[in-house]
Structure formats: C-alpha cells, structure tokens
Amino acid sequence: MATGQTSVNPTLAVVLTLALIVSAALGGNQILKTQDIGSGPIEVSQASASFASGDNVVVDDAAIAQQSGVPGPRTVKEFTRDEQFSMFAITWLDHRDIAAYVRAEQPDGSWGPWWDAEPIGELGPNGENGTELLYVEPTTKVQVSIVGVDILGTPEEAPEVDINIADEAAVDVPVNAGLAPLPTNYGDIQPVADVAAPEDLDVVFIDGNAEEGGIALATDSVTDGMPPVVTRAGWGAPSGSRCNTTYDQNLQAAGVHHTAGSNNYTRAQAAGIMRGMHNYHANTLGWCDIGYNAVVDKFGTIYEGRYGGLDKNVQGAHVGGFNRGTFGISMMGNYDTV
Incomplete structure (x- = not known):
C-alpha cells in the first residue's frame, strides 16, 4: 500500500x-x-562480415508478421559465430531506406525478443552509416529480419525456349481480344524504392570483455x-x-x-x-x-x-x-x- x-x-x-x-x-x-x-x-573483441554471408532461414513468427505487415512465414538472415559476442550492428554506406529487427539465441537454445535496430542516420567522414549498436546479451547466434534489402536475390531471366506450334486453320480474331484495357492513372504509380543487395551491407559482432x-x-x-x-x-x-x-x-x-x-x-x-x-x-x-x-x-x-x-x-x-x-x-x- x-x-x-x-x-x-x-x-x-x-x-x-x-x-x-x-x-x-x-x-x-x-x-x-x-x-x-x-x-x-x-x-574489445570485434569482427565483421558481409550481410550476404548469413544463412537464409524461414521463420514463422507473429512478431515478424506484425513488423513487416505481411502475414505468414518470412525469410530472415541467420549469423553464427564460434566466438561469443554481446553486441551487434548492421552497417552500410550513405543513406538507405532500411528497417531491421534482431533477436539472439539464448543459453537454453530458445530465441529472445526482437529488437528494433534503428538507423543512426548521421554519416561518418567517408559516408559510413548503420544501425544503433544493439546489446543482445552474450550469444553466438542472431537472426535479422530486414526490409529494404533483397535477401532472396532477383530471379535470373528465364532461358528462351523454342516452341513448335502445329499449323491450324486460320481463325479470325479481333485485334484487341484478350488484352486488358490500358490504365489511365499513370500519375498514381509510385516508383519502386531502391532496394539494397546483401553485398551492400556488413554485420558487426562486438564483445566488450566484461570479465x-x-x-x-x-x-x-x-x-x-x-x-x-x-x-x-x-x-x-x-x-x-x-x-x-x-x-x-x-x-x-x-x-x-x-x-x-x-x-x-x-x-x-x-x-x-x-x-x-x-x-x-x-x-x-x-x-x-x-x-x-x-x-x-x-x-x-x-x-x-x-x-x-x-x-x-x-x-x-x-x-x-x-x-x-x-x-x-x-x-x-x-x-x-x-
């Protein structure tokens, strides 16, 4: 009381x-x-690696669905190191429209909460940029859910295939048959945002040696x-x-x-x-x-x-x-x- x-x-x-x-x-x-x-x-112990070096892992997590606004499973990047670290960040050059969430594996093998890795925004002298440094507690594995990075890669162009079409009797077909009407609202179409490639980013693992x-x-x-x-x-x-x-x-x-x-x-x-x-x-x-x-x-x-x-x-x-x-x-x- x-x-x-x-x-x-x-x-x-x-x-x-x-x-x-x-x-x-x-x-x-x-x-x-x-x-x-x-x-x-x-x-201080520090190591870095390309964001592309992480494994692609499919995660079915309601928190990720809420963060991304897309229901269902989502592909995330998973990074594993032999050496323990307790802090993690993502870096890149110049300004990029990136939103990232990070979680760390706990000592019992379960996963901790997702942390919002907010971009710092202020560029370094050579254009360095990145997220805030997250304290994720001592671990050897983290997962990253990220928006603004094409972690799946753009599909390669399909190879050309020769198709033999049998001769059939000519049929009169209207010129516009099967074609959707052309849109008239071109001004409402927004350009696609510049999506970064995984190779454009690095991940940073840091441990402050508390012992x-x-x-x-x-x-x-x-x-x-x-x-x-x-x-x-x-x-x-x-x-x-x-x-x-x-x-x-x-x-x-x-x-x-x-x-x-x-x-x-x-x-x-x-x-x-x-x-x-x-x-x-x-x-x-x-x-x-x-x-x-x-x-x-x-x-x-x-x-x-x-x-x-x-x-x-x-x-x-x-x-x-x-x-x-x-x-x-x-x-x-x-x-x-x-």
Whole structure:
C-alpha cells in the first residue's frame, strides 16, 4: 500500500540530476577533469562480415508478421559465430531506406525478443552509416529480419525456349481480344524504392570483455557535487582513440537519448557496453570517439563519454546537425516504453 512516497526510476533520477548539474556546473567549472583515473585500456573483441554471408532461414513468427505487415512465414538472415559476442550492428554506406529487427539465441537454445535496430542516420567522414549498436546479451547466434534489402536475390531471366506450334486453320480474331484495357492513372504509380543487395551491407559482432575487470569510480575530490562517475580510464577507453576536441563557447541545451537492445546487463557488463559503443562509434562509424558526453546505466552510474573533460563544453556527436552547444546524455538500455 502506498505510503505517500513516490518511487523514482534510479536511472531517470540520475539523468535528470546530471542534466541539472551540467547546466549549473559547467559555467562554474565545478566538475573537475577525470580522464586519468582508472585501471587503463581494456581490449574489445570485434569482427565483421558481409550481410550476404548469413544463412537464409524461414521463420514463422507473429512478431515478424506484425513488423513487416505481411502475414505468414518470412525469410530472415541467420549469423553464427564460434566466438561469443554481446553486441551487434548492421552497417552500410550513405543513406538507405532500411528497417531491421534482431533477436539472439539464448543459453537454453530458445530465441529472445526482437529488437528494433534503428538507423543512426548521421554519416561518418567517408559516408559510413548503420544501425544503433544493439546489446543482445552474450550469444553466438542472431537472426535479422530486414526490409529494404533483397535477401532472396532477383530471379535470373528465364532461358528462351523454342516452341513448335502445329499449323491450324486460320481463325479470325479481333485485334484487341484478350488484352486488358490500358490504365489511365499513370500519375498514381509510385516508383519502386531502391532496394539494397546483401553485398551492400556488413554485420558487426562486438564483445566488450566484461570479465576483464571491474570499474573504477572517480573519487569525491574530482567529482565534487556529482553522483559517482566512471572515468574513461575507469571503463577502459583506449588512450589514443579520440578526436581533436572541439569546445563550444556556450552550453545551450542538454539532450537525453537511450541506447538499444536488452536491459538485462550487470554492472561489469555495463562497462563492457561502454567499450563496445566507443569502438563502434570511433572505429566502425569513423566518429573518432564515442558520440555521447555521458552515459548513465540502469544502476544510476554515470560514465564519462567523449574526451575533453566533464567541466568543459565538449562538442559531441549525439544528434546530427545539433551538436554545437549541446550536451548529450544517453541512458544505457531500451527505454521506449518508460
């Protein structure tokens, strides 16, 4: 029975607190630089393959039918690896109209829920594009249901066949017999969307090596007035993988985002997700560093994001066209229903 106290999601509470602290503290320089506190870099495992390399598997799943709008079984791509991974993404070049859903095999052999792999939209320096990095939990197999990619391939043109037709008595046939009337509404016919070939896409498998160690929290002396912060060194960011930092003169707004995939992660796995996200943003998408200024996990722990110091107006890469003068905070997990 209610006692008059309101229950607040710890992640939301910390995100709101962080947003308020950022807006108040950046001008006063109250958050000290925390880049050098922690145990040091932890290696991330990453592999990629052509989307065409996956097996075509027919799946009869009501969720897929609902997503695609087409009832009945659907062909999906299935990818299996010997090495375990916990994060997955699909990449391509330039802008493409693609909708993808991903699910992972569970330890008991069953399949987990389908996750919406939303396109990021913001191109890298060489036209790199792709989906959000999904945390699918540790697995060796995923299935991908995708729209906008011709995974079955265009049928080859049928070979010509010589047909001998017997001579028959000539019959008078009206010129237009058997022909459908020509349509008169050409203006209503829409062009067919540009469908990608499987070879135009790649799949990315990432594991953040959560078993490599815990996380190092910044001490009170370096985060005065803030909740606990895991520094870049604390979550194992590579020391040399970062951008030439751009500092904005003024902070005008703070944007709150969320990552993608499962919320079922431990504290150690949260640090691994940070490493995987950094690797995907910096290396795969070519952003040179993680896009967010800070990330908050479901336990309420804050992770320092883009290099440059939490006490500075560091320009991130968290919202295309609106990065200048904004501070990007991301909640780690899928919060579409919160």
